[in-house]
Amino acid sequence: MSAKTTIAAGARRWRPRDAGLTFKLTVPFAAVFLALAVLMATLLIAASRRQMVESLRLRSGILVQPLSVALSDPIVTRDRQRVQELLDEARKADPDVAYATVVDVQGVVLASTEQGQAGKTLSQDFDRAALAASALAQRDVPGRSGLFETVVPVSYAVLGKVGVLRVGVSTAGVDAATRRVALQAAIAAVVALALGATICAVATRRLVRPVRVAAERLRELASGAADLTRRLDVRSGDEFGRLAESFNLFMDGLASIIGNVRLTAGHVTGASQQLSGATSQLASGTQQQAASLEETAASLEQITAT
Template sequence: MLNKIFKWITRVSDAVNLEIKILGITVGFILVLGAGVTLEMRNIVQNLMLEELDKQGVSISRDLSARSADLVLTNQVFILHQLLNDTRKNNRNVRYAFVINHDGDVIAHTFADGVPTNLIYINTFTSEDNPNRRLINTGEGKIHDFAMPILGGKVGVVRIGLDQSNVIFSVQKITTTILQTTLLMSIIGILAAYILANVLYQPILRLVEATHKFSAGDYTQRVEVSSNDEFGNLGQAFNKMGETLAHKEKENKQLLAEIEKKEQVRKSLLKKVITAQEMERKRVSRELHDETGQLLSALMVQLQCIKQVGKQENFDQNVDNMRKVISRTIGEVKRISRQLRPSVLDDMGLIPAIERLVQEYQEFNHTDIDFIVHGHTFEKRLLAELEITIYRILQEALTNIFKYSKAENVSIIMNFKQDALQIIIEDDGIGFDVNEHYSSDTHDTHLGLHGMRERAELINGNFEIESKVGIGTTIYVSIPLVFEDQEEILL
């Protein structure tokens, strides 16, 4: 039974908000406490008043017994009647009083129509010194009947009846007063509970509203902190959490913008790579057709001339011409092959390939290039992916320098450390605004810097660039070293 009641209370409690819970608990506590106090006080007061009524009955019966002894012996019935009436008049709880002589006859009483017969024998004394009490139920209420012997019962018996209706009325009046006090306290308690509920509920309500706005993405919402208690600490912690979330949201938006920009650059790079691939194929096809094809056609003509001419001197001249054509063809094929992938990189390694690259750019562009290498004492070669990436970064850097910078002097420093390679590429060209370059849409047409950065990041390296207009540009590249006998680079 108690378990069912507890479950019902739990279901009801879960269905209402905190404010109603506090009001319900407070009102319920006051009502239960008031009812318990009222019942307990009623029982205590009623028992005390009934005890006082019994004491009063004992006292009155003894007094009447003492005062009526001489009157009964001298047969002064009138005075005895007057004594009984005065006793009833002076004690409002006395309902009746009468005296029975030793013969069992009623000689004086306070009844208007005579003493009821059944009342005479309903109570008798059992002790010569103390009255005998008996509770009588009547249609008008309960009567406490006392029988007190006169002179030990030798003369007669005094009987008095005390009505407890006054006691019940007094108890009801006291109960009503307690109930009124309980009701007043309930009203005060409800008011206090309402104030307390608002004091507790409003901060929680503000936190709930702010939480809903947080869930909607509004991290600027803050709660008002007006106290230094636990709710105040909770509000301060909530506001601090909001500041942290707002900061994180800002960082996430910046990261998202950077990712979107990088994705756009990647798409542009991919597009340019595909375009460059097709252009490279077209160039190779054109050079094979225009250069190598023509040389091979000239070789065919020379062979035809040898077939048609029979003189020795013309034969030797045609053979010499064929050798020259074949030599030019071989040189052209090597040039095309070297542009597609430098064979010196595969045959001799990174440093000789870069030296060859620097020499070619110097001869073609007539620019002074200083190439310095520090710390290169490794007997093992770097991973092939690493070497081609470093080569392409330097190739792209030199291409950009000669296309855009108008530099007269260029320096390349490669510093090999124990676990990393640091590359510094510096020129004294016209320079540019780095921030403007990365924040503008120039990456759609000038993807060289982005390509070098992407290549460096693909091998877990770092790429930084510094430039000022009119001063020049410096590129810093740091790449972790991985040798050919180690695991492949994790991309």
């Protein structure tokens, strides 16, 4: 099997539970932070959009009131040019106005900012429903998302209701502002996430350092190359600090045991050396006694021979 194949096989066997504590603590923090940031941003953006739409509806209501008053005289006199001028001015004054239309009580369009609408008679149910308006009303335009219509009756002092003003207001500006806010929130969330993850990773590395160092010391101890005089720094009173303190106590006890073993081994070595010396002396004495016995036996043989 080639080296690349071995590396690839090792990479496939990697599991999240095999990762270090820094990874295991930082990733959940980042995930929770990101989820909370997305949730809060979504809620804030939705609330902000609702507020902006309500403000837009209020502004459109304020716009149509004086416009309906100004339109009453031109409608009564059938001055369509003046009606058209007033509608064009209103549309230019507010960029959120999509269209403005004036309809008489018979449903005939007197003027409109939309091309080709002037002179037509309303036929759609939605359009003819505006003729029944007796006060300012706002409604969504079917089939046209991001658009609502403000309807207000146009009244003349003597004649009463002489027409209806319909102003379509687009929420495209609100949607664009919402997208900008969402983009800014996303950038802020990414920056905050990166900063928070960095702080969490650094803090986690500092917290788990005693565990990592203890693991290295135990690995050295298992390999037989450990320095029994080295100790871990106890920098806190939490679980990691107590772990470092317990490891140091373990190393102190192990060093004491090894010291006692060495001392006992020294005593045994000394006793062995003394025993070896005594044995040597005993052997020498035995040899001397044997020699004396041999001499005595030789003397006895000589005496016996004479």
